[in-house]
Amino acid sequence: MLKISQPSIVVGDRTVDMARELLLDGRGRIVPLRPQAWAVLRLLAQRVGHLVQKDEILDEVWPNCEVTEDSLVQAIGDIRHALGAPGRSALRTLPRRGYMLVADGDSIERSDSSNAAATSTPNKIEEPSDSSIPSLSIVVLPFANIGGDLEQEYFVDGVTDSLTTDLSRIAGALVIGRSTAFTFKGRALDVRTIGRELNVRYVLEGSVQRGGNRFRLNVQLTDAETGAQVWAERFDKPAADLLDMQDEIVSRLANTLNAELIKAAARRAERLLQPDATDLYFQGKAFLSTGITPAVMARAKDFFERALALDPDHVEAAVAAAQVDFAIGSSSMAEDASALFRASEERLNDVLLRAPNHPRAHMLVGAVQIRTNRAAKGIAKCMQALALDRNLADAHGFIGLGKYALGRGEEAEGHIQEALRLSPRDARAFLWFMIVGMAKLMTNVDVEALGWLRRSIEANPNFALSQFHLAGASAMMGELEEARSSAKAGLSLDPDFTIRRYAISTSFLSENPRWLARRERLYEGMRLAGIPQG
Incomplete structure (x- = not known):
């Protein structure tokens, strides 16, 4: 229920105190909001019942700042979280247009003395010391x-x-x-x-x-x-x-x-007794950057899901959770990779309905398409992401993967070199090295393939799939000692890995005949290295 008073607006069990520029709960305590989120809420409250265009909000709230629409989406998510369950539905999204603070039917009415307690001055206001400073x-x-x-x-x-x-x-x-x-x-x-x-x-x-x-x-x-x-x-x-x-x-x-x-x-968020959705998102992102192992993926996903439980509209947490599903499926860590790819794509498409210009969401949709035998579409999607953010090094990496899936592995290295030019110390560079190694392997440049796969392991020895790829490639070339050592290292990181599971997860990647023939050789190399058939 939403009621209007001068100078306050009651939304559910929250009060927007326009005079003092505060959001209060039912007991008169401050509900913390970042300055930009408050500014958005104030503008919507001033225009209650009317659509406020996105561009108008951006111009009003961020007049001297360089921000994208994602900042507005994040502010809206913060507001919905702050309004709580009773008032969240009063803030509505009109896709591609803007936002509106509304009420159902005839529930908009003048407040009177009966709700004065909700807007009265509290005896004591507790406010976090630095809650007004945006984290990033x-x-x-x-x-x-x-x-x-x-x-x-x-x-x-x-x-x-x-x-x-x-x-x-x-x-x-x-x-x-x-x-x-x-x-x-x-x-x-x-x-x-x-x-x-x-x-x-x-x-x-x-x-x-x-x-x-x-x-x-x-x-x-x-x-x-x-x-x-x-x-x-x-x-x-x-x-x-x-x-x-x-x-x-x-x-x-x-x-x-x-x-x-x-x-x-993330380091700052770790010290908070009651982290909000954004704090949890930062912790998950920081954890995700440490590598790709079953334990890391599970921990990162937990942070993102907790963030979404607090704020279902947290776009960045949704994108990050979709990235985890994609990474688990791509790394052959699960039996049913197809289900993970579907879940990732569905979540990303939902994000793009709310934030149509989100670069990473476009890129990850492209990555899913590449991994599910739609490489040409996926490459185009990654190019769209780069048009939105030219610094998105990962997009170049996925384009390299797409060229590999299309049977044009000789083109993959150039895209990876562009990713490295943009981000030479990137935490995900080990994935890019692995992509070049596999592309070289599929184009019969076996010695160079080994060099790139070894480079991937040097960059991150705790990524099991690179170890398994090096094991198979080394065995294909008669380097059985290195092959068995890499297989052992990989199985210590992912004991449940089998050739059968790997074959299932990569079966969506390509139907190119040359690619499929070389993949069979890789399977045989993995068997020689001692990786279980499954």
Whole structure:
């Protein structure tokens, strides 16, 4: 039930106190909301019963910030969670249009003294000390130009601009816009002061210095609350074409910062007694980045499902849960991979109804299509994801997998090299190395195949499927000692693995005759290495 009063609105058992800009529960206690989520709720409350277009909300709530529609979806999820079960249905989504705060039938009515208690001033308000600061909020300060070269000044400002835009694509991130960030150019301020002034959790600083024919770029990420350095990196590059170098540097920084920001948010979430859905999502993402084993997958999935139990509309948790199902099916960890692929695709399609421009959701739909004998469609879907986020290195990796599935394995390496160019230290690089190794194996370049598969294991020795692939490939080439060693290592990670289970999970990948013939050779190699038939 929704009631309107001046200056408060009652939604279920919650009160939107417009005068004090607070959301209160039935006992008058504050229900924490991040600033942007409150701003969205306030705008919808001001227009109760009317559609508010997405673009209007974005312009109103994020006027000086570079954000995507995903930030709005995340804010809506936060609001629904904060409204609780009695009031959640009052906030409605009109697909591709916007949102509306409504009531059923004649349930909109003026409040009177009978509901005054709901809006009365509580004797004591308990509020978390830093709940108003979004977990993934950051300002990119203008990089310092050491040396003062005018040509370099344009390059330095370009790096700052591009990085601000690219970081805004991180799911759920709030990135302070360029115009605001550049007001700090040349000012010597403590990062904690900047954090308080802009209400952000992290500050990114950098400098560029040219020496002869090389550029050196230093960057550091600082926790604005404590002043502690979270991450630092240095890049040395030949002074070639500045624009090309700028694109590469920004892509590498954006991909690395994405991972570092999520790890930092997860560490903070671990200390919370009552984590919310986003906190649980960050913990699951951080856990997921540690590898692909049955135990890791189960733990990560638990975090995402707990997040979705708290907030069924949490888009990022839904995408991450779908990624887990896809990863388990792709890694031959389950008997029924087809069921996992179906579940993953269904969940992702549901996400895209709510967030039609979500890059990772498009990419993962493409990945599922590639793994279920629809490689051409899957490649197109991954290209669509890259059009939405040019830094999505994983999309290049999946395109490489798609070329392998189509029997065009000789093209796979080029796509993997592009993924590595964008994210050379990526936690998932071991998967990309394995894809090239398998592509080489299927195109009869066996010696190179072994090199790439060994490289995959060096990058992550705890991924069972790489061990099993190396075991089969080594045995095919008469390297039985290495084959048996790899098989033993793989079975220690996934004791239930069998050739039969692997054959079932890969049967969806391709019907290309050349691919199928080489796969039979791989099965024989796995048998020679000592992997159970099943």
